[in-house]
Amino acid sequence: MRFFKHNGLSIVFLALFLAAIVGQAIAGHADFNEDQDRHGDPRISLARYLVSSEFGVAVMENWQSEYLQFTLFVVLTVWLLQRGSPESKELDKAGPESDQQQKIGSHAQQNSPRWATVGGIRTRLYENSLLLVMGTIWIGTWFAQSVTGVAEYNTERLDHQQDPLSWGSYITTPDFWERTLQNWQSEFLAVGSMAILAVYLRQRGSPESKPVGAPHTSTGVEG
């Protein structure tokens, strides 16, 4: 119980993720087979659907946009501010801040992570590690979207007696960019609206909001 209390946020989101992806797999499989029926093509098993490019591209195009969203949010909030928003730093703190503010090297505390204290390349890496990992996952999943996407796209082209495309040609097609941008636009809208709505609106008890009574002008305050 104590473990859940201390890790509830990640446990619940992991469970929600698993439930949603299982639901997506079941619904996607049914939809795929309906489409096969319409084309007079054979139905496929759920196991086959799970390793198909249709499922792969549907999952990857959403993953990449979510990781891009957080990658951008992590890096842009270093420099960009939003007056009154709890998502922003205080207005005089734009930039990477001093070693003292960041508790690096000789300013590290006793319980600071080791790589924050040692200096050199390890500290440079560690101070950017969140961005590096999130960015790597974004690039990896975007690449996976392109690989699964070209396979799905080519299956459809062959179904219409057209030559398949190479990966290089596929990433210049409207199909690839429509899949990519339709996901990006929703992420950018969600982050942008959250940053501005949180200036004026509150959720009592949430660290994503300012305290209910905090003035609209106070920036970088979490409740």
Next chain:
Amino acid sequence: MGPQVAAAACLLALAVAGCGTGERADDAAAVTERFHAALETDDGAAACGELTEETASKLEQQGKKPCEEAILELELPKGGRVAGTRVEITNAVTTLAEGNSDFLDEGPNGWKISAAGCVPTLPDQPYECELEG
């Protein structure tokens, strides 16, 4: 957990895209060669056995006769060796050495021909096929 997820995603993508395509390409090529070999020996029944149900039934409707008779009246290559095969998940295209292409679908009974005797038209446009479902 982050890098492992990304690595798994890439591996999954590569596996989905490339897993076992070599063997399946050989299977698709074998179906094409059997189909054209049957036409060479005027074995319409054997040739029709390599077609998808949809393509065979469309041929019967258009020719107003059984598939094994109608197929022998089409101008399809008789005999031939497959010079190139491309597999994409459950679809494939095979090209004979003399240039004609066939399109195949993979179903529970393996590869079946959905279109045959196809030649390219304009770039990026569908092939023109002597037989299609």
